[in-house]
Amino acid sequence: MNIKKIDAFQIYDSRGFPTVEVEVTLDNGVTGYGLVPSGASTGQFEALELRDGDKNRFRGKSVFKAIDNIRKEIAPSLIGFPVTDMKSIDMKLIELDGTNNKSRLGANATLGVSMACARAAANFRGVSLFEYLGKGQGHLLPLNEIQILGGGAHANWAIDIQDFLIIAVGAKSYQETLEMTFNIYHAAGEIMRSRGKSVGLADEGGWWPDFSSNEEPFEVLLEAIRMAGYEAGKDIAISLDIAASDLFDGRVYHLKKDGVSYTPKEFCELMISWCNKYPIISIEDPFADTDYESWRAFTEQVGGRVQVIGDDLFTTNIDRIKNGIENRLANAVLIKLNQIGTVSETISAIEMTQSAGWLPVVSARSGETEDAFIAHLAVATNAGQLKVGSFSRSERMVKWNEVLRIERILGNRANFIGGELYRRILTD
Incomplete structure (x- = not known):
């Protein structure tokens, strides 16, 4: 036709x-x-x-x-x-x-x-969109990466770190990831309001914070996990999006909220210390897109226990992903349709990522629409992960809800492996 x-x-x-x-x-x-x-x-x-x-x-x-x-x-x-x-x-x-x-x-x-x-x-x-895109081979429901606290460019620099997110690594089903997230999201909101720390919602629907430091969000997140009845590191892991290209001036990294600047080596040490101190399983763009030395050193240090995602580093571009694989700069790639500009190129980027034994993370943007295309893309390619933003606002919820519909369409063909996904790359 x-x-x-x-x-x-x-x-x-x-x-x-x-x-x-x-x-x-x-x-x-x-x-x-x-x-x-x-x-x-x-x-x-x-x-x-x-x-x-x-x-x-x-x-x-x-x-x-x-x-x-x-x-x-x-x-x-x-x-x-x-x-x-x-x-x-x-x-x-x-x-x-x-x-x-x-x-x-x-x-x-x-x-x-x-x-x-x-x-x-x-x-x-x-046929459904996911069936067409995946030629009938897509069946893996994604593990969700969901923002609880927003910062950086998405919250007018209330804090320097762009996203504090959670991943329900202990969930036994896709639906359980949503229930666990619901409980933690609203617990975090209650904590923020009780402390006078919330000023609204960030671009992606997470709580817009009023914190005095870039580490204070960890305290709120860990308390919210406990309040919701879960164990951090076992049921729920923390994920960060540093968006470090926005913090780097070509010479040093600036954390203005803390009033501190770091050389690339010092910033790498800070990122490693956070991974040692908190139950972090995933970290995105911990360094600027040109700071290859820090990427390589960081991945060598923590890549066996932490998913290291390149976003600005790779921009869903096959040539940049190939360079990252050859130089062992990360172990995962953020996938965004509009970073490359066609569906075919996006799928090729996912396939290259998977062929290297790395993990793709299909992602939304901060300026989203009611189109749930990426929910279908994640399932179609068996990507295993979906990052949409937070657990509020209809342009976010439409993606989570669409996966529920896809699950119903798949019926007993649907597969969900949850935190087991990370065994594919994490060895520690």
Whole structure:
């Protein structure tokens, strides 16, 4: 079945910023849509999100150029393409753009079209999106990584560390991960309110803190775990997203909340000390995306017991992931659709990560939409992990809820291995 029409529209993400929606219509009238997310803490090596820059309209954030590129250039080139040939569609998008970072047409333009075509193809075949993307081989329900406290660029720098998250490593089912998270999330809220430490919700739905130091959140998190009736390190592990590229000036790392600056070696020692002191099982972007020496040293020290995730380091880019694997810079890769700009390239990044024995973590962005595409992507590729944000706000909950629906569709084919997932890379 061939593509008959492609159209695009400006809609709004969870921060109220403009973003792109694409609708694809096939010859038989079947349609598919794609809603494009947007990041706040973005890596310098990401594919380019094209915005208009006109300060008189939406403070420069409008996406009418990307929409024009879809309507006037991409659509005419893809009309008549067989919608189920996903790789050819995505290769055509890459060819049309002609740059190494989607900067001419915009990654928000190419991704919207790629997502919409994939969903239209699934609808045409009468199967769920995860079944289409995974060719019927996806069955692993993800272990959730869920933010409890937000900081960094997602909470106006209330603290320097971007995310304090939990992972329900002791859960026996996907549904239990949500119940455990619910209990801890609300316990943390009660603690924050009782201490006068909460000023609202961060971009991804976690509590917006008012802490005096970057270590104070650990105390609240551990207390919330205890209050909810769980054991830290056994039932619940801590995960961090440092977003260290935002803290590095090319010479030292600055933790402004603590009033301290660290050389790369000192910052590496600080990260190791946190991993020794607290029940941390996963840490994302502990160093800047150019500080290879610290990445290598840190992974060598703690990579046998901690998942070391590269986000800004890899930006879902196959060449950067390959370099990381060859130089043993990490042992896991954060996967974000809009960092690379097509569905096919995203799946290839996941496959390369898995072929190296590393773990992929499918992730949302801080500026999200009501599209649950990544829930399907995580299951389709047997990625095993999903990071969406917190346990509030509908643009987050729609992803967790979609996995529940996928679980029902899979029935007895569904598989969940929980914390056993980490045995694939963690040896200590």
